[in-house]
Amino acid sequence: MLVTFLPRVAPVWFLASRSLPPLVASWLRYVPPAVLAAMLLPSIVAPEGVVDLHWRNLYLMAAVPTLLVAWKTRSMFGAVLTGMALVALSRLVWGI
Amino acid sequence: MKTTGFVKEQPWLRGVSRALPIVMGYIPIGFAYGVLAQKAGLSVWQTLAMSVFVYAGSSQFIAVGLFSAGISPLSIIITTFIVNLRHMLMSAALSPNLKGWSKAELAVFAYELTDESFGVHTMSFKAGNPAKGEIFALNITAQTAWVLGSWLGCTMGGLISDVRPYGLDYALAAMFIALLVLAISDRIQVAVAVTAGVLSLVFLLAGLDQWHVILATVIGATIGVVVEECSKTR
Numbered sequence: 416m417l418v419t420f421l422p423r424v425a426p427v428w429f430l431a432s433r434s435l436p437p438l439v440a441s442w443l444r445y446v447p448p449a450v451l452a453a454m455l456l457p458s459i460v461a462p463e464g465v466v467d468l469h470w471r472n473l474y475l476m477a478a479v480p481t482l483l484v485a486w487k488t489r490s491m492f493g494a495v496l497t498g499m500a501l502v503a504l505s506r507l508v509w510g511i
Numbered sequence: 512m513k514t515t516g517f518v519k520e521q522p523w524l525r526g527v528s529r530a531l532p533i534v535m536g537y538i539p540i541g542f543a544y545g546v547l548a549q550k551a552g553l554s555v556w557q558t559l560a561m562s563v564f565v566y567a568g569s570s571q572f573i574a575v576g577l578f579s580a581g582i583s584p585l586s587i588i589i590t591t592f593i594v595n596l597r598h599m600l601m602s603a604a605l606s607p608n609l610k611g612w613s614k615a616e617l618a619v620f621a622y623e624l625t626d627e628s629f630g631v632h633t634m635s636f637k638a639g640n641p642a643k644g645e646i647f648a649l650n651i652t653a654q655t656a657w658v659l660g661s662w663l664g665c666t667m668g669g670l671i672s673d674v675r676p677y678g679l680d681y682a683l684a685a686m687f688i689a690l691l692v693l694a695i696s697d698r699i700q701v702a703v704a705v706t707a708g709v710l711s712l713v714f715l716l717a718g719l720d721q722w723h724v725i726l727a728t729v730i731g732a733t734i735g736v737v738v739e740e741c742s743k744t745r
Contacts, residue, residue, distance in 0.1 A: 418592045419565050422599040424621035430606035431617055438736060445735035446604040446728060447633045448700045449707035450597055451691040453727035454626060456708030457715045458684055466716065474684055481685050485692040491532045491631075494692070498685025 477501040522641070526648025529635065532689070533627045533649075534656035536682040537568065541657045543680075544572045545664020551579040555665050562661040566654055568625035570595055593721045600728060601629040608636040616643070623650035627683070630690030637694075699738050707731030 435443070459474040460466055470476055477498050485494035541562070548558040553575070561571055570591065577587050602621055609617060628650055635641045635649075695701055711727035719726065 418588055419567050419570075419595050419598075420622060422592070422596055423602050423624045424618050426599050426603035427606045427609055427612075427617045427621050428614060430603055431609040431612055435607065438740075440607060441739060442732050442736045443604045443607070445700065445703050445732035446600050447630075447694045448691065448704040449731035449735070450600060450604075450724065450728040451630060451687060451694055452704035452708035453711035453724045453731065454597075455684065455687045455691055457712045457723070458687075460712055461715065464715075466712070474681060477681060477685070478688055481688045482692060485689040489693060491634075491686065491689040491693070494689035495532050495535060495682055495685040498681050498688065502681040 473502050473505050476505070522644035523648040525641075526645035526650075527652045529631060529645070530649045530652035530656070532686055533631060533653045536627065536686050537653060537656040538660040538663070539680065540568075540572060540683055541660020542664035542667075544575060545661040545666070547572065547575045547579065547664075548661070549665045551575055553578075553665075555662075558661055558665045559658060562658045563654075566623065566625065566657065567591070567595060568627055568657060570626075590721055593725075597626075597724050597728060598624055598629075600725070601626075605629065605632060605636070608632075612643075620646065620650070623647075623654060625653070627686065627690075628653050630687065630694070634690065634693050637696075699735050699742075702738065703731045703735035706734055 459472075459478045460468070462472065462474050468475065480501060481494050481498035484497040485491070488494070544562075545558055548561070549555075553561075561574075565571060567574070574587055574591050577590060578584075602624060605624075609620065612620070631649065632646065635646070691704060695704060707727045707730070710730055711723045714723035714726055
């Protein structure tokens with residue numbers, strides 16, 4: 416479907432053959448951390464659409480250990496398994 | 512170990528192995544998407560066609576949710592377009608790494624661009640210069656997993672067992688956490704991430720549910736550049 420494909424292909428078609436001005440290149444380098452965080456934070460802090468800081472919000476609680484594992488081990492697999500295991504265990508133990 | 516050496520030397524296999532975390536997320540979410548699509552009245556063919564031709568990963572999940580809520584197709588298309596505008600930014604962000612690629616190669620690469628593949632590619636490019644074969648293998652594996660998950664979901668949806676006991680619904684979020692951590696290599700980027708994250712949350716709560724990611728990203732990245740420039744001139 417063009418609606419999804421066009422936004423993806425237009426920039427690379429246009430930009431990959433050009434040299435970007437340094438400021439633009441710098442700006443683009445900040446896009447990954449910004450966009451990943453922009454997508455991530457609402458989904459763990461407000462998974463149902465309202466801010467939920469209660470310990471019952473497993474997405475938020477599991478995020479801290481997951482983040483630590485990702486940081487220390489630099490392993491994506493490790494982090495994903497940690498996160499999933501914590502969520503699964505919490506549900507099993509506390510019946511959330 | 513012989514096996515590890517072999518995998519490391521074959522770009523295609525490296526690509527596949529790099530896609531495994533995405534696969535782990537895509538099978539359950541694809542499954543959930545397949546189930547939802549079925550329940551929303553889409554036929555198996557329509558469901559799979561979206562996964563093959565649109566391939567928007569978790570965005571498809573949202574679109575189907577809207578469809579179920581009875582939102583008009585035109586609104587859904589517009590919403591999907593706006594929500595996926597972030598892919599424009601992602602595509603632009605990756606473009607410096609794709610210099611010299613042919614238009615056809617770029618088109619194929621862009622076609623396979625999703626939030627998740629963006630995260631992994633950003634990481635790969637940072638760590639080194641992956642071979643094209645590796646990049647394409649990664650993308651194909653990811654989409655195959657997505658289509659497979661979708662197919663499992665729409666054909667087995669009736670037998671649905673909750674993915675929740677296995678924590679599978681957290682797989683994508685956990686992956687994003689890891690991608691975010693791995694994408695950050697200096698203090699300004701930490702600040703940008705925190706700022707963008709908070710802004711995104713605030714905008715969402717303020718009701719900008721289609722624009723919150725884009726706005727937060729643009730503002731966050733801009734702040735990053737400003738801080739970087741200011742700290743240089745000091």
